[in-house]
Amino acid sequence: MTVAEWCIFATLMLYLLSIASIKWIRFRHFDNSRPRDPAFYDDPIAARALGAHQNGIEAFPFFAVAVLLAEFRGGPQRLIDELAVLFLIVRIAYVFTYLGNRPTLRSILWSIGFAINIAIFFMPAIRRFLPL
Template structure:
């Protein structure tokens, strides 16, 4: 599950970069130092925010999952929590990119519940 989350993060990085190209963000600008800010489209901006959100939660998930593994607390609760986190994060990005408001928040909540389950598993 940890590797699956890493793959989700890598996909987000590539997707965000690809969505941020075009318009005023031409190839010379993308390959340069990017000292002057250029606007991005709506979808690219959403992908940037989704990526930032992933980067906020992934270290917590990784630390919690590794702590469970090192402590020998890797049971059903840990696995279900990890699955909920990974599935929630995988669904969050395309739903956010599409601009679906309420479902996006519910899917995010599923991923956070997954993270909390991993943390609870550590203390059991």
């Protein structure tokens, strides 16, 4: 497996852990028989953890498809790996800024992550212009 493919797995785990951690921390308040109970997410940190989780679900498919497409279409693997690692770092920072209630920085990080995905996605189309 390539580094980028491991980053796909790590990104998946990140969005799962962003909500699982808050459920574990607040386990006495979490009712597993009603896992989507809106009352659990009344707490501001739980609501932000849910938001980070949901955004992770939204961001994951594009990232996974972009990486796999770039690899299958013969993009430069080293650059794909580097951008995938960068995307993962940005997503980790994104989750922390979401939990820390830093909306402006969070939006900047989201934009950077989206730009990284665009770069990975179009890499096969522009590979002949890259100095690699």
